[in-house]
Amino acid sequence: MTDSHGAAPTGSTDVPTFRYNAAIANQIERKWQDYWERERTFYTPNPTGLLSDVNVERAALPKLFILDMFPYPSGSGLHVGHPLGYIGTDVYARFMRMSQRNVLHALGYDAFGLPAEQHAVQTGVHPAVTTHEIIDTMRGQLRALGLGHDPRRGIVTTDVGYYKWTQWIFLQIFNSYYDASTDQARPVRELLLELEEGIRLPDDDGAPWADRSDLDKRVYLDSKRLAYVDEAPVNWCPGLGTVLANEEVTADGRSERGNFAVYRKPLRQWMLRITAYADRLVADLDTLDWTESIKLMQRNWIGRSEGAEVDFAVAGHDATIRVFTTRPDTLFGATFMVLAPEHPLVDQILPGEWPDGEGAYDYPPARTQAWRGEFGETASPAEAVRAYRESAAAKTDEERQADTRQKTGVFTGAFAINPTNGRPIPVFIADYVLMGYGTGAIMAVPAQDERDWAFAEQFDLPIVRTVAPPDGWEGKAFTGDGPAINSANDSVSLDGLAVVEAKQLIIEWLEASGAGQGTVTYKLRDWLFSRQRYWGEPFPIVYDEHGPIALPESMLPVVLPEMVDFAPKTSDDPDAEPEPPLARAAEWVEVELEIDGEAARVYRRETNTMPNWAGSCWYYLRYLDPTNEDRFVDPDVERYWSPPDSPGTVDLYVGGVEHAVLHLLYARFWHKVLYDLGHVSTPEPFARLFNQGYILAAAYKDDRGVYVDAAAVQERADGTFEYEGRTVTQEFGKMGKSLRNAVTPDDVCGEYGTDTLRLYEMAMGPLDASRPWSTRDIVGVFRFLQRLWRNCIDEDTGSLRVTDEAPDDETRRLLHRTIAAVRNDMETLGFNTAVAHLIELNNHLTRTGVAPREVIDPFVLMLAPLAPHIAEELWERLGHASTLAYEPFPVADAALLVADTVEVPVQVNGKVRARVRVAAGADEASHEAAAHADERIAELLASATIRKVIVVPGRTINFVIS
RNA sequence: GCGAGCGUGGCGGAAUGGCAGACGCGCCAGACUUAGGAUCUGGUGUCUUCGGACGUGUGGGUUCGACUCCCACCGCUCGCACCA
Known part of the structure; x- marks a missing residue:
């Protein structure tokens, strides 16, 4: 503690003994934190089960589930930015407790994953050890903030008692398939039953079900599961020895952690069939109370687009190229085709030599020459294609991005037939067509697509307008609406139709003529779910010689084996093969089991582990029933907290916008699977989502561009800044270690007290706005508490100054206006204005110099959600015997308003x-x-x-x- | 490039289409003080001929009345980035 500010304790002579300062605040805060713990004040009752022992009468009240995005325990500790949302939800939770709701509010820890593992690798200390040390430290820091969490529900995702159920949910997913006819997940055993009974026929081209071998049947069923093994190109990071999720790779293609090179490499990996839910994940957004911007980000990520698939015959080959297009109405204007460079059909359709003159249909030689572009001198299409692929592969992502204007590509020498008019059109490969979207091939319609136009200009390709642009149109491609032109053949005419009608008619024609059909495509891909890491949940899967087998529920949990050498095998060789650390645990991997009544035999365990996201997909459900050893959550308990009429289990979910897509999409997916299988009663997990802003802070760079310790920077009189005598420049950024501008809650609590910190964070602006931290400003709310204290407590004697005298009319009216305003602010999460209204009322009391009990009692209750410790202390001194946590929140007398x-x-x-x-x-x-x-x-x-x-x-x- | 959001004093921010700048910081003056970077009291948008005039990024519009609604532009932030 320093001698600056009013927080100085009773060292100097003339500071009154009982003035509210940091020392008294800290003493009060510790006292009430101990009280809440001892009295189990925030134990939230379940209607039944193990957690129905305390405060049980409150289970009869309407439920309210308030959730924070739980923290990842990080070695660098908490700064004041971290608890912003936690304080916000605590204020709301405390207010709703006082509004007669049974409030569930808890905080667990998301502790599996790469950061902890890397830290462990670097220090040589096992991640289980460091993780628990860090969690203990964080629990201490968060306890000091006075958060009213139910401590019994604060699960840790790395505890066996938790991840057993993560594995159990994986089994539910593995043992399910998506029934397109009922549009829901159903158990695979029901599919098997229907196949055996002939109610349903296999939808592949294979033999009748009864004629199939057991192995063929197993392969068929495995191909239908919501969790399946597939070969997919993934982000392989040899420097970390693991594959990475897309979000763990930076824009310039390196690992977020450690800055190692990342390569695309096809590997056999576990996938979860999230794409089966794409439509519902889009549609159900409409039922949620989320910000439009988050919904939009999810819609964009899922990337649903309606269109058609069209088959183009390849001239002179027994092959067809299937394309996806959102503009089937422009089919008559398709004057060439483009395949992704790695499209599997390319090599099949390459002619032996360049088709010039006779072999090039009506296209003049000058044109076909131009199509070869920079590869004009190559002897054959095959060589040109090889050269182009090499040049494309050599490009960095940055070069590719810079090239978005300049189209590159090369003619394959092949021609395809436009199904509308039989006209042969040249087939190209170009890297502006991506293998991973649609079918990896497009029909190019330069007149109605800017990219195709650019390509056509580059390669001297024909352009036929099939949508009439407005009069006076001087642009190039016209992508807007207009009447179709040049779009008729013997059996169909789109001419004159607007885009929407034209699409509909051409799709009917395509379907009738067998050349294509209407379809829907998504940008969303199935979720790559395995990692070559040690520090994650093991899969409840073993292998026999044919493939994966799910362990029965009775064999859960599959405990992560203790390993001394848990480090991944790393290298700088892009061709190195991933080696999961668990593969080295030989005694664990080889396991003799009796599965489903079969004779005991040796199996190999799955050695990949689940990604970090798995544990966070369902933690909110475990909060409901954290100690249940028989179920992931008891059905009665689940129904109490997720009544079927509620749009989602969690009433209010608060967290940063950085999880807008991945975590929120994954969790919605898991929840929907559990819903389909009857394990939860709501179709969505999070009814309302609120994104809190970030706390920004000034950071300072010296002339080398290196960040210096912001706490040691001084402002000069002229507004410039200096650090150790040198001039530094100021900028603002997210508070944290890397910008060297972190302020810890411990610092603020030590200097002013927790209540002041809480109040400051709530008062500094609306909860959803990012705002710069300003240590200088904290004293404002500190003075408010000090004045309130002085109005209630004599600073010299410590005795109560509150009188039983009735307040004057003006004061009474102000009180009731304040009650009305604060109550409204609390309901709408407008905590900044709630604080302002309380300060106003207090300033009024200060001016009048009297503290009537009729005003102070409700004042203290209104302050309680924001600054609970000082409120409890004053409440006690006002003569109340027990906590105010469940006192009714004041109600304004309408007559006085x-x-x-x-x-x-x-x-x-x-x-x-x-x-x-x-x-x-x-x-x-x-x-x-x-x-x-x-x-x-x-x-x-x-x-x-x-x-x-x-x-x-x-x-x-x-x-x-x- | 596309999409979304936001522009209010020196600073953080308030304002169901109806008194712009609540509340706080800072600043100014005063009180108490050996002292104050503690605490308390008062003042504080800009200009002013002291009547008032002007003020919410810029320009236009709707309205009796616009920070608020509409259009265009400028600036900043975020998301996506050849998605066919």
């Missing part, structure tokens, strides 16, 4: 010229009369013609004159 008289501004031509007092509820005529009675107004109106008078009773009077 309407004043006897109100001051109304009088405008002349919209400008305020005077204010007059009128009786509350006075009619328009009285308002007008009062205005005329005003000297200044009378003067202004005397020499003018009144054209109109607008009176909004209680609001304004406006004279329109000329």
Whole structure:
């Protein structure tokens, strides 16, 4: 503690003994944190089960589930930015407890994953050890913030008792398939039953079900599961020895952690069939109370687009190229095709030599020459294709991005047939077509697509407009709506139709002629779910010689084996093969089991582990019933907290926008699977989502561009900044270790107390806005608490100053206006204005110099959600025997909200010229009369013609004159 | 490039289409003080000939009345980035 600020304890001589300062605040805070723990104040009752022992009468109240995005325990500790959301939810939770709701509010820890593992690798200390040390430290820091969590529900995802159920949910996913006819997940065993009974036929081209071998049947069923093994190109990071999720790779293709190179490499990996839910994940967004921007990000990520698949025959080959297009109406204008460079069909359709002259249909030789572009000198299409692929592969991502204007590609020598008119059109490969989207091939319609236009210009390709641009159109591609032109053949004519109608008609024609059909495509891909890491949940899967087998539920949990050497095998060789650390645990991997009554035999365990996201997909459900050893959550408990009429289990979910897509999408997916299988009663996990802003802070760079310790920077008189005598430049950024601008809650609590920190974080701006931290400003709310304390407690004697005298009328009315305002602010998470209203009321009491109990009692209750420790202390000193946590929040007396008289501004031509007092509820005529009675107004109106008078009773009077 | 959001004092921010700048910081003055970077009291948008005039990024519009609604532009932030 320093000798600066009013926080200095009773060291100097003339500071009153009982003044509210940091020492007294800290003492009060510790006292009440101990009280809440001892009295189990925030134990939230379940209606049944193990957690129905305390406060059980409250389970009869309507439930409210408030959730924070739980923290990842990080070695660098907490700064004041981290708890912003936690304080916000705590204030709301405390308010709702006082509003007679049974509030569930808890905080667990998301502790599996790469950061902890890397830290462990670097220090050589096992991640289980460091993780628990860090969690203990964080629990201490968060306890000091006075958060009213139910401590029994604070699960840790790395505890066996938790991840057993993560594995159990994986089994539910593995043992399910998506039934397109009922549009829901169903158990695979039901599919098997229907196949065996012939109710359903296999949808592949294979033999009748009864004729299939057991192995064929197993392969078929495995191909239908929501969790399946597939070969997929993934982000392989040999420097970390693991594959990485897309979000763990930076924009320039390196690992977020450690900055190692990342390569695309096809590997056999576990995938979860999230794409089966794409439509529902989009559609159900409409039922959620989330910000539009987050919904939009999810919609964009899922990337649903409607269109058609069209088959183009390849001239001279027994092959067809299937394309996806959102503009089937422009099919008549498709003058060439483009395949992704790695499209599997490319090598099949390459002719032996360049088709010039005769072999190039009607295209003149000058043109076909141009199509070869920079590869014009190559001897054959095959060589040109090889050269182009090499040049494309050599490009970095940055070069590719810079190239978005300049199209590159090469003619394959092959021609395809436009199904509308039989015209042969050249087939190209180009890297602006991506293998991973649609079918990896496009029909190019330069007249209606800017990219295709650019390519056509580059390679001298024909352009045929099939949508008439508006008169005077001087642009290139026209992507807007307009009547179709040049779009007719013997069996169909789109000419004159608008885009929507044309699409519909051409799809009918495509389907009738067998050349294609309407379809929907998504940008969303199945979720790559395995990692070559040690520090994650093991899969409940073993292998026999044919493939994966799910362990029965009775064999859970599959415990992560203790390993001394848990480090991944790393290298700088892009061709190195991943080696999961668990593969080295030989005794664990080889396991003899009796599965499903089969004879005991040796299996190999799955050695990949689950990604970090798995544990966070369902933690909110475990909060409901954290100690249940028989179920992931008891059905009765689940139904209590997720009544079927609620749009989602969690009533309010608060967290940063950085999880807008991945975590929130993954969790919604898991929840929907559990919903389909009847394990949860709501179709969505999070009914309302609120994104809190970030706390920003000034950071300072020296002339080398290196960040210096912001706490040691001084501001000069001229507004510039210096650090150790050198000039540094200021910028603002997210608070944290890397910018060296972190302020810890421990610092603020030590200097002012936790209540001041809480109040400051709530007062500094709206919860959803990012705002710069300003240590200098904290003293404002500290003074507020100090004044409130002084109004209630004599600073010299410590005795209560509150009187039983009735407040004067003005004070009483102000109290009730404050109650109405604060209550409204609490309901709408407008904590910044709630604080302002309380400060106003307190300033009024300070001015009048009296503290009537009739005002102080409700004042303390209103303050309690924001600054609970000082509120509890004052509440006790006011003579109340127990905690105020469940006292009813004050209700304003409506009669006191309407004043006897109100001051109304009088405008002349919209400008305020005077204010007059009128009786509350006075009619328009009285308002007008009062205005005329005003000297200044009378003067202004005397020499003018009144054209109109607008009176909004209680609001304004406006004279329109000329 | 596309999409979304946001522009209010020196600073953080308030304002169901009806008194712009609540509340806080800072600043100014005063009180108490050996002292104050503690605490308390008062003041504080700009200009002003002291009547008032002007003020919510810029320009226009709707309205008796616009920070608020509409259009265009400028600036900042975020997301996506050849998605066919």
